[in-house]
Amino acid sequence: xxxxxxxxxxxxxxxxxxASVQLDDFFGRYLLVQCLRYYG
Amino acid sequence: xxxxxEGLDGLGVDVVAVAPTAAYQAQHxxxxxxxxxCLLDPERNLYRxxxxxxxxxxxxxxxxxxxxxxRAVGRARQGLVSASGAVQRPGLVIVEPNGRLAxxxxxxxxxxxxxxxxxxxxxxxxxxxxx
Numbered sequence: 001x002x003x004x005x006x007x008x009x010x011x012x013x014x015x016x017x018x019a020s021v022q023l024d025d026f027f028g029r030y031l032l033v034q035c036l037r038y039y040g
Numbered sequence: 041x042x043x044x045x046e047g048l049d050g051l052g053v054d055v056v057a058v059a060p061t062a063a064y065q066a067q068h069x070x071x072x073x074x075x076x077x078c079l080l081d082p083e084r085n086l087y088r089x090x091x092x093x094x095x096x097x098x099x100x101x102x103x104x105x106x107x108x109x110x111r112a113v114g115r116a117r118q119g120l121v122s123a124s125g126a127v128q129r130p131g132l133v134i135v136e137p138n139g140r141l142a143x144x145x146x147x148x149x150x151x152x153x154x155x156x157x158x159x160x161x162x163x164x165x166x167x168x169x170x171x
Contacts, residue, residue: 001091007139009089013058014080016066021079023056023086027139030053030167032159034041035092035131037150039057039065039078 044160045075051160051167058086060128092129092146099149108151134163142166 002008011023023033041055048055055076059066066078081087099105109127132154134143143162145154 002089002141002144004141004144006141008135008141011086011089012083013086014063014082016063016070016078016080018063023079024139026054026056026077027135027137028054029137030051030142030163031135031137032048032053032055032163033086033133033135034055034057034153035081035087035090035133036057036059037128037130039059039062039069 041076041156042074044156047160048163051163053163053167060084060087087128087131090131090133090144090146092131094127095129095147095149102149104151105149108149111151132159134159134166136166 008023013021013023015021041057045055057066057074057076057078058081059078060081063080066080069078087093095105127150129149130147130151130153132143132145133141136142143159143166145159147153
């Protein structure tokens with residue numbers, strides 16, 4: 001299980017238009033990631 | 041979170057939201073002013089990496105579990121959430137610029153998100169540059 005201090009592994013996600021994106025595309029500044037159950 | 045975006049930007053913090061489903065709703069939110077990317081994780085790659093599976097059996101002893109679950113059932117009828125998504129543990133993480141985790145909140149039950157003021161206070165401490 002990942003803990004504080006561990007590096008996030010490469011994570012493949014999708015943009016809302018269906019394009020493939022990598023979470024580390026968003027690295028570079030501090031990043032707040034909300035993991036929701038659903039949008040709404 | 042929408043209202044706090046400007047302050048977070050001033051701290052040097054970017055925000056992304058991730059949910060397993062509902063691409064059309066993610067598009068709708070971004071088109072109507074959500075000031076950060078709404079991403080999708082249909083394979084739950086991020087959720088698995090963060091050990092955010094289904095809520096545990098003990099969570100069903102909590103009243104807020106039922107309240108939030110029933111709310112999700114209503115959303116399921118609108119196609120916003122799957123049956124498995126209704127019992128998905130939520131989470132929130134802060135990732136350092138180098139990709140390391142600076143903070144992890146794993147929700148104990150559905151709808152269990154950390155207090156936003158506390159998260160922002162933590163971000164302030166993390167982003168302070170010693171003079």
